[in-house]
Amino acid sequence: MRTEPVTALSPRGIRHVLLTQRWSELTFVHWAVPPDVVAPLLPEGTRPDVLDGVTYVGLVPFRMVGVGFLRLPGVPWLGTFAETNVRLYSVDGAGRRGVVFRSLEAARLLPVLTARATLRLPYRWARMRIDRTGDRVRYTTRRHRLEGAPRGGTVEVRVGAPVTDPGPLEHFVTARWGLHTRVAGRTLYLPNAHPQWPLRHAELLHLDDDLVAAAGLPEATGEPDSVLYSPGVPVRFGPPLPITGTRPVGPRGGSVRR
Template identity: 65%
Template structure:
């Protein structure tokens, strides 16, 4: 679809979609670190699924995010959360997309996780680029340390270390902070089609955060230029419960 024929992107909303969702998957995301750098849309566009384009903020640029957190009790089809295999650290590299219907979403370039079985299931069932990594999340007072070193499939040894000091709750997030966090779906390419998988969760309880250390090469391993300089945005959130609905298979 030509750019001129595309509908305008849906509004950015900090609140989840109002339509009821029959959950396909349930999980919780805890102790999230959101680290974002501005990115050139020309670098991002070739990495997105067909039928999607970079989501541009304020007519200027798009963003690449490095998001580290604890996945907690993943489950499916209404079953109770799995206590061991369903709980693990995760770090993902993500981009921001808009499809031909104007639906905003994220696109994952990689999702490092420390449990091999969930990695294999997510790759096979959803086509998501999960990778198996040695990982940890440690807290000391108001400081969190997230570490990751890739095992399989690769590039083996790709790593990240994020050290974050949490700050005060944000009463009124900026438009950019909503743009980077209020994402109610993902786009992915699977079995020859671009898929749209919606999600819903409570409004993000965002906090200010100070980035004390960031040593990583996951962004470059995902096919993007390595970030230069300090991040544009650093945020923390204690967590939310999440539901994922059925996929729209798209084109």
Template identity: 60%
Template structure:
């Protein structure tokens, strides 16, 4: 089964968006991990997506703005909040690459409830803050609403030069056009569409994080191999489609996986 290539542009346009959201002031931190260490954490019908035999764990804090249902303008207050997600990378039996969220911490209760019960995403209501001072971004997160009750995260970065031509790894980690979600006993793929990410190099100044291990992932004792920043894009989500079961061993579709960007 051929896997769809990773490109900076959306491979399939979303003509009738079910959800629109602005993702701004993002920092992408990534660590390599062996696929077999995370395979059991992915929904049925998907497997770890890999680049040169390696998959990745991502920690992504950002500011959400203007979340809204349908194509209309998002909500100015309830639709604006800080979020931090822990994510993995997946591919399904139809060759569609995606993201699997292990946790999503957010500061607005209503979006958390909508995400948990409407889309079946593992949202958690948390205390978070994003501060920009002298060109340095500081993201803080404390799970739950009381001090000392849950895991915390602190990320401090200094964005640097814009990236004119992303590497194969940078595209693999950021140019994702859908997510895989467990849904009432099956797995669905939710496509999305947005402009190519405007990416910048970034310097990691400080990191103290408990969210990755709280999401059931192995500890990441080494510094991240990729640190990126983006001022953000507006994302449009389309209608979900069911992921077909993965073919049994010996019955896989012929063909080879394409390399990202080719």
């Protein structure tokens, strides 16, 4: 099957809503890397998504707002928190483009435990802050001691003019309509839908981060290839879909033959 196009609008609707939320005050920091660097880090049944011969590693701090189940209102307090993720870009055998999260820092413990238990997403409990002064936005994060080494860092940007004509790169690193994750030995695709991103140019003023290297990507260093900001979008997630052709993982990590 052909890979779905890189598009600013979701290629599919969400008929059965599993989760609702809003992603707010996002900064997208991206580095280009060779596809073979990230290929071993992706779940079975997926491959690196590529644009002009390279793929990208993303560091994305933002505020999660009003997480709600089904079509119910968002959960007060617990459903709103700061988050930072390190992510890669994937394609499955059905041609669906997605995101693979290597780590997700979040400032609420219950959502961290829930996402770990249900979707096996690599969430970590962290202290996080988002501070805005005029056109400057500063994100700080540090994992709690219970999560092991105190990983984290600071991202500070100056928000600039609107991106009036987003190009292929802007769409590639932001317009993602699902995520791939590994649950109980199977790779799943969790689809989402949201309006087109309102994007703005951003200038990186300060970056002090060890989350990307801790996620197994020490090659993503130096000046980023893309820095963008968005005030955010409302999001709906549908039920997870199995990726055909993957096999359960055996007790020692090998595939189980059927």
